[in-house]
Amino acid sequence: MILVGRNLSPYTRRVAVSLDLMEMPFERRELATATDVEAIKGYNPLGRVPALELPDGEVLIESAAILDHLDEMAGPGLRLTPVAGPARRAVMRLCAFATGAMDKAVQAYYEETRRPEDVRWPAYAARGDDQVRAGLSELEKAARTAADGGSDWLVGDRLTQADVTATVTLDFVNTVRPGLMTDGDMPALHALAERCNALPPFAKTRP
Amino acid sequence: MILVGRNLSPYTRRVAVSLDLMEMPFERRELATATDVEAIKGYNPLGRVPALELPDGEVLIESAAILDHLDEMAGPGLRLTPVAGPARRAVMRLCAFATGAMDKAVQAYYEETRRPEDVRWPAYAARGDDQVRAGLSELEKAARTAADGGSDWLVGDRLTQADVTATVTLDFVNTVRPGLMTDGDMPALHALAERCNALPPFAKTRP
Incomplete structure (x- = not known):
């Protein structure tokens, strides 16, 4: 399989970590x-990453769709999203908050640093940042509840896609929106990310 | 269940059509x-739609996560995304092109009509429109292949989430980016959308 995209993209990094x-x-x-949009279009005509080329040449696009296929291939022992029921809903809910925060961090970052200076709109970046904080706050609540219940992981007693995507999101936000969180903000989420980032699949993809 | 959001949001409309x-x-x-962001935050702290409140008060967010749960509840006869295998990948792939086009249509629409006039950047709207066309072109290819194979539907021989999301996307693009497609553009996709929009779940949610 060939994964297209760089770890700076949190959508790509969550796939890379999951594959590992x-x-x-x-x-x-x-x-x-x-810089490589034409080459990316060879995999995904929309020009977005990640894309995953399977051994037979089939190309999957969009991180959630890619992860869905990987879970199916991995089987019950290694899949990262539970197959059904309340645990699946819990993982998908936390991933929705995390990817929502990613989307909005991209928006705020783009607004403040990538647009030409004369067409920037600071209020729009600020609104995006508020949404980033709202998404991360939901992850913090879940991490605190898990820690209070004696678990190291967000859902159940093993690492799931919720932990992967939460960690990747936090690292991305700290990279592109430095200073958005102040020291001591969201301690349970930071502790979770530290545990994850100590594992090789996270450590070696840290952007 | 309570669905939060209006049919003008294609993400909300695809859930409404699917429920029906x-x-x-x-x-x-x-x-x-x-206009109602504070009320929406009561359901989803990120302030995005759709949200779906389940009978027990649990709230699901993000259309893909909501649809995943509805498929599980619906069971094999009524689910709209196949449970596994190549057909599931095909549906998810087409949904990824459709929702990618939705995302980019929102971006172009926002750039040209919702931002203050002095901070608009026409090149950014144009880039979004190119991506919308790229996503719709993939749907057109799939619709043409299906029609050539004698099927009315994008994947297999029955209506799936790919048909729902493709139709909702085309209607949304035609609403917020009128003129993006010229007469006769993407005839197979238009024919598919016409078939879908003749069905009551689509007809009654058409924005």
Whole structure:
């Protein structure tokens, strides 16, 4: 399999981490949407990352759709999203807060640093940042509840896609919106991310 | 169940259509992100629609996560995304092109009509429109292949979430980016949308 995209993209990084956690070997094509858009379009005509080329040449796009297929391939022992029921809903809910925060961090980052200076709109970046904080706050609540219940992980007693995506989101926000969180903000979420980032699949993809 | 959001949001409309196709009764709260953001935050702290309140008070967010739960509840006869295998990948792939086009249509629409006039950047709207066309082109290809194979539907021989999301996306693009497609553009996709929009779940939610 070939994963297209760089770890700076949190959508790409969550796939890279998941492939590694599921013990699936893969190659990388480190293409960036800013500079390699024509090459990316060869995998995904929309020009977005990640894309995953399967051994038979089929190309999957969009991180959630890619992860859905990887879970199916991994089987019950290694899948990262529970197959059904309340635990599946809990993982998907936390991933929705995390990817929502990612989307809005991209928006705020783009507004403040990538648009030409004369067409920036600070209020829009601020609104995005508020939504980032709202999404992270939901992750913090879940991390605190888990810790209070004696678990190291957000859902149940093992690492799931919720932990992967929460960690990747926090790292991304700290990279592109430095200073959005002040010291001591969201301690349970930071503790969770520290535990994850100590594991090789996270450590080696840290952007 | 209570569905939060208006049909003008294609993410909300695809959930509304799916609930109806799955024969699940629901109430509506017609809240708009532009004017009712505080009320929406009561359901989803991120302030985004759709949200779906389940009978026990649990609230699901993000259309893909909501649809995943509805498929599980609906069971094999009524689910709109196949449970596994190549057909599931095909539906998810087409949904990814459709929701990617939705995302980019929102971006172009926002850039050209919702931002203050002095901070608009026409090149950004144009780039979004290119991505919308790229996503719709993939849907057109799939619709043409299906029609050539004698099927009325994008994947297999029955209506799936791919048909729902493709139709909702096309209607949304035609609403917020009128003129993006010229007469006769993407005829197979238009024919598919016409077939879907003739069905009551689509007809009654058409914005």
